[in-house]
């Protein structure tokens with residue numbers, strides 16, 4: 001009786017899914033659990049926007065002189081905090097900086113320490129010339145870094161899907177941490193006492209379309 005009830009529920013679930021032209025459902029287990037799995041509303045006959053977004057992303061180091069709308073930045077960070085995290089601890093702090101004075105101010109310190117960058121073609125700022133930066137901080141005890149990585153990739157892909165370019169940045173954050181003169185800029189981020197900067201993401205409208213760098217497919221193996 002219980003099995004029959006579940007079978008009928010499964011049929012209803014699959015029927016609903018079939019009615020939606022672009023929905024794919026896992027109906028195979030309907031007799032056992034009657035649940036819907038893996039509803040993919042993005043896939044049509046030959047197009048999967050998630051996969052296309054992933055494959056189209058490149059690190060961008062040249063940006064248009066165009067600010068990023070706050071609405072878009074909010075969407076991006078909202079996608080970030082919807083990343084999975086161990087036990088849903090959400091062990092991150094996220095700071096969005098689109099203030100020119102902040103970006104140019106800390107870049108002045110960077111330029112003093114690295115005068116050769118001034119001569120670099122197209123150099124605007126130390127965040128790969130982006131008009132905005134998202135700083136990501138993790139707990140000082142070293143935990144949460146994996147979660148913070150997942151948060152960042154969510155933001156990077158969300159940005160790509162909104163027509164924005166990004167570049168994940170370790171170097172500029174290291175510079176800020178290692179140079180006392182940059183401390184006031186870290187203070188302005190108002191991180192909790194037990195958090196430290198981990199990395200940043202430059203974000204803006206791309207002004208270049210770099211080729212994909214080669215990937216080492218041999219590092220992936222299916223185990224026999």
Ligand SMILES: Cc1cc2nc3c(=O)[nH]c(=O)nc-3n(C[C@H](O)[C@H](O)[C@H](O)COP(=O)(O)O)c2cc1C
Pocket residue numbers: 057058059060061128167168169170171172199212213
């Ligand atoms: C943790 C991490 C730190 C990075 N730091 C920098 C950086 O400081 N400066 C930079 O220009 N790119 C940085 N990158 C970007 C990488 O150079 C880039 O992802 C890599 O070359 C692959 O190119 P792609 O992103 O275009 O596929 C960083 C990427 C990661 C994941």
